Amino acid sequence: MFRAMRTVNWCEVLGTVLANEQVVDGKDERTGHPVTQKPLEQYFFKTTKYADELLDCLDGLDWPENVKTMQRHWIGRSEGARARFALTSGEEIEVFTTRLDTLFGVTFMALSTEHPVIEKAAESDLALKAFCDQVASLSREERLTSDEKLGHRTALSVLHPFTGEQVPVFAANYVLMDYGTGAVMGVPAHDERDHEFAKKYGLAIPQVIESESEWDLGTLVNSGEFTGMKSEDAATAMVAKLGDRAAKTTTYKLKDWGLSRQRYWGTPIPTVHCEACGVVPEKAENLPVRLPEDVAFTGVGPSPLLTSRSFLDTKCPSCGRPARRETDTMDTFVDSSWYWLRYLDPKNSSLPFAKVESDAWMPVDLYVGGIEHATMHLIYARFFYKVLRDLGLASGPEPFQKLICQGMVLKDGSKMSKSKGNIVDPDEVISRYGADALRLFMIFAAPIEKEIDWTGFEGIEGASRFLKRITRMVEDHAVTNQPLPAKDQLSAEEKALLIKLNQTLARLTDDLERRYQFNTVVSGLMELSNALGDLPADAPHRGAVLQHALDAFVRLMSPVAPHLAEQLWSQLGRPGLCMQAAWPETDAQYLEADEVLVVVQVNGKVRGRLTLPASATEDQRRAAALACTEAQPHLAGKEIVKVVLPPGGKLVSIVVKG
RNA sequence: GCCGGUGUGGCGAAAUGGCAGACGCGAUGGACUCAAAAUCCAUUUCCCCCUAAAGGAGUGUCGGUUCGAGUCCGACCACCGGUACCA
Incomplete structure (x- = not known):
């Protein structure tokens, strides 16, 4: 800090x-x-101290690619060189460039209006001062919406380090003080912005690089002793030739994290201002610094903390003399950067959390959050964890191993949020349909990572109908202790139901545990409930089969409709809580049907369907497909080139010619 | 401009290279009802056609890989979101 x-x-x-x-x-x-x-x-x-590590560790994270890409761009590492140019007055200006090889193409220097050299020059140059004030008066918004290049020529010049020519110095609005060094060497022939600027102010545009194609970095021309060198070699040679006036370096777009807030609601920054000792950290035994209550909130003016004498007046932790407590509080992102660590040890009164706890639990296996946190919270939190590791408070390089980003819920095209006030109150819907129906409806609407535009509760009838249907099914069912009969005693419909049950069980378990695809969990449950409803009323072992199927169904339903699941669980005569019951296991004998549907394709088009025994061999499947009646018109008189039988046995693909 | 995302029925969507549209909403027709609600049944991508059968086309566009592409590759188009001169 x-x-x-x-x-x-x-x-x-x-x-x-x-x-x-x-x-x-x-x-x-x-x-x-x-x-x-x-x-x-x-x-x-100093987040920038961790820029390289924040960037490099991304490769090992099980995070969505789009979030990793956004962070890479946000950190924005770029390799280049710094070079110092001597002013005719004797001072020096340092620039950052990714293309030092274009040095012979420099026809001007562009400095930020906030650059110290410009600020100093403005003291004795009224026109320059006026230009700087004009740029400063533009708001951030105005600077963003206008991309016009504005410059002001100063009385200063620098000497070109190789040619010794004088190069004019400009103050320019397009150079940012907080990136690189706040100074740019203007190479109009090989940089779009410099080109625009040079044309506007009548500067020369000499070409110093020739390239044969877009992806060829090029070869130097008109560059003195470097002429004929490849670009990538020239940069290195120039750094060497310039000696201590240039060095290869790396810059980042990532900025240090400014955490001061002049507000009451925030964690106080635990420092004290002493006239003698300066800014001193508060003693450990006095932590945490608590917010005072004798505060006047006026809604205007500086921080309300300045109105509290009991807070302001303190003693210097170093020399013990009267001193003033810091009134800046921390950005709330500071708190959200480590809250989950406190969850591991919430009652610890001496430490934020004990290292044994973080070592035992970290990293977080699965972190779920909105995509809007891709670059702020998720970089701050990673930075914070690395700092904690370096302080010896935590172990491991990264806090969140796997990440899922929910899509945002939009209303009328913009993000639904408390601050915008475009929120939908769920209370009315919950009182009418119940919390389970609402939950089910929202899970069913779309995959979790997809953004959805909230158009209303139109589809909620479907969720509600589904829950009522399964409730009726349980209510109409007479609870029984009869065991499930052996497979060979069941009717065809009963077997079909158990096969559907086990296949669904296998699929939904995968959807929940591996794919995190919850919308298809709901549709799978709906399919299974339709299959339950199709079991004939006179099925010979209806009671036992239904008891078995409903028992599994309710446990499968529990993650997406937990309240109703508990009610039905108890109605089925099962003890304890459904949410604590074991997850149902698949029964291998019911995963495959006795007969399978085999699709026959001719030249990639479906021409027939066959029902064959699951035990049929490849040869039998091939023979059956070639004999398939519906396919005959497409085979007659043609030469059979080959027959493909992909693994899985559900398809035979015949390729013909002629 | 750059970065990211998304394009599949009237709508939300499914399809883990192998029957496109599962599941649901809505709509239409029917059953039940004095009537309604609820519930149940049927139909619901387009073209051709008799509301049949059999065909044909079809996942933003154009090409490619493959026995086979919504899915993989290349180019493009449209829309949505983010960002702002990053030397």
Whole structure:
């Protein structure tokens, strides 16, 4: 953690800092007061120190590819070089570039308006000062929506390190102070933005790279002693030639995490400001620092904590003299970055959590969260865990081994959220249909990772009907202790039902445990309930077969309709809770039917269907397919090239010619 | 612009390279009912056709791999979301 000056969205009228999301059109979204950029001293976590590890560990995680890709881009590692250019005044400007090989194409330097060299020059250059103020006055939004390149030529020049030519220095709006070094070497022939800028300000556009194709990095031209070298070699040679004035380096888009908030509701940052000792951490025995209650909430002005004398007045942990407590609180993302670790040891009064507990339980086997957390929460949490590991509080490199991201629920095209107020109250639906019906309906609507647009409760009738149907079935069934008869004593319909039951059981177990595909668990249950309903009323062993099937059905249903499952479990005369009962086991003798349907394809088109004994050999299947009546018109007079029998035995594919 | 996602019936969707549309919603017709609700049965991708049988086409478009492609590969189109000059 460190402290540094950074610009924030500042509302002068309210006297407070605003989050980017709260700034719309350069104004506070609530009050409409103008928002400016103001430098403020804040606390930061040095997330960039972990950038490489955060990036490299992604490969080993069982996470959705799209989330991993988003994090890779967010971290944004890029390899390049830093090079220092001497100003004619004697100072130096350092730039970052990924294309040092284009050095001979430099015709200008572009510096951020916040760059120290520009700020200093502006002190004696009123026109430059005016330009910088104009850029600063543009809100974040305005900077985003306009991509016009604006520049202002300063009185400064740098010397080209190889040619010794003077290169003019510009202040430019498209150079960002918080990426790289805040200074860019302008190579108009080989960079789109530099090109646009050079054309606008009448600068030369010399070509220094020739490439034969799009994917060829190119060969240097017009580059002095480097002419004729391949691009990738030239960069290395130039670094060597420049000596201590250049070095290969890596930059990241990832920024350090600013965690200061000037708000009451947050964890206090446990530091104390002492006139003599500076910023001092609070003593361990005084932790945690608790929020005071003698606070005035006015809704405007700086942090409410500043109104509490009991909070502010304290002693310096170092020298013991009167000192002032820090009033910044932490971003709530700090808390959400390790909450699950506290779950492991919630009653520990001396530590956040004991290492034995985290060693025993971590990493989290399966973490489920919304896709909107792909780059913020899920990077913060990974960063936090790595820091805890380095502090010796936890073990292992990553907190979440497997991740599933639910899709968002949208309403009228935008994310359903408390802050937007476009939420749907489920209470009315629950009181009318029950919580199980609502749960079932939502699970059934779409796969978990898919975004759904909430159009209403139209389909909930189906979920409700299904639950009523199975309830009726259990109510109409007379509970029995008769054991399930042996397979050879059952009627064909009874056997068919048990086969459907066991096949469904195998499929749904896989859907739940491996595929995490819950919508098909619901449709599988519906199919099985339809099959239960099809068992003839006069089936010879109806009671025993139904008892067996319903018993398994209710346990299968328990994860998606837990309340009703418990009721039916008890109605079936079973002891204890269904949710604690063992998961039903598949019975291998009922996984395969005696007869199987074999599809006959001719040149890839389905031409016939055969019912064959499951025991039929490949040769028998091939012979039956070739003899299949429906296929004959498509085989007559043709030469049979080959017959394919894929594994599984459910298909015979005949290839003919002529 | 860049990044990500999605394209399958009237709608939500299923199909783990092997019968496209399971399952459900809605709709239509019927049974039950004095009537309604509830429940049950039937039909419900398109073309041809008699509401039959048998065909044909069909998963955004165009191509490829394969005995076989909604699924794999390549190019493109459309829509949705995110992001903003990253040197």
